[in-house]
Amino acid sequence: MGEPADCDVACAPAGLSMPASAAAGPVSHAIFRVARLHRMHVGQLLRRVGLHPGQELVMMQLWDGGPQRQTDLARLLGSDAATMTRTVQRLEHAGFVRRMPCATDKRVTIIEPTAASLALRREVENIWAEVESRTLGDQSDADRAETLAALERIETNLKIVARP
Template sequence: MPTPNLHTPTTFDQGRVSYAIFQLARAHRGYAAGLLRQLDLHPGQELVLMHLFDRDGQTQSELLASVGLDHSTVSKTLRRMQDAGLLIRQPADHDRRVMVVHLTEKGRAMREPIDSMWRNLEEITTRNLSPQQAESVIDAADAIVYAINARTKTDRIESETS
């Protein structure tokens, strides 16, 4: 079992769960970024590719909703991926203002390397967890995301009515 971090801030006790989530996210993202670099990808690009593997020809708006990133981040990500030859963006037939995103051959060829990377990431992530603990992590993460998203919606509604 890992040893506790001896360099935690003095305010650690005020937000132990939040600090644990921060440490977890940082470690996971850092490890994933290293794996992605080996594939010449940046974090987040694999998520776009995974959504396009399942359904090629999505609009930028559909991808935006799927990956849960802000508009400018998705736009920058798609531009980088197009420059790397992984996808192309073309105006939709029904509305030239709407951009449709398609994988190139190079992009489609990333499916197996990404699948392999994702399996590796999952294996490392869950290595010290029992199957029950892994399910508990998923349940806890879902509950936290729900609570934060529900609070964010409440904050928006309250600010719009004041």
């Protein structure tokens, strides 16, 4: 075994500096860090209402679109079938969704929000407003619009290369 690591270097809190090996992608490294922190913060807030990150996105689709095929939910949210199945099972176990076979095609599963989930809607909307406020801080409306536009351009670029 080697010598014990120098704790000043090896035990420094994550995210304090960009590793030299990531220097070729500073924006990508920043996106990774921001996405990780954003997801952690959303997770902390969603725990208050019994949801995990990503589950609220399923609920939003159901609240706005009504009952939907499970495969359509997966497609809309960019999820694979197995992940969507687990998410729906967890939401069903929590009492927020109900699964039903399609009346015309028994191979198709329809997911619908329950009355219990409808009671969560306002709370989830408030959580998203809180996250938005904390994420953007004191940015002006113009800066917020510029941030959103830049993120949309990045998303468009990635959609082109990340097709399954």
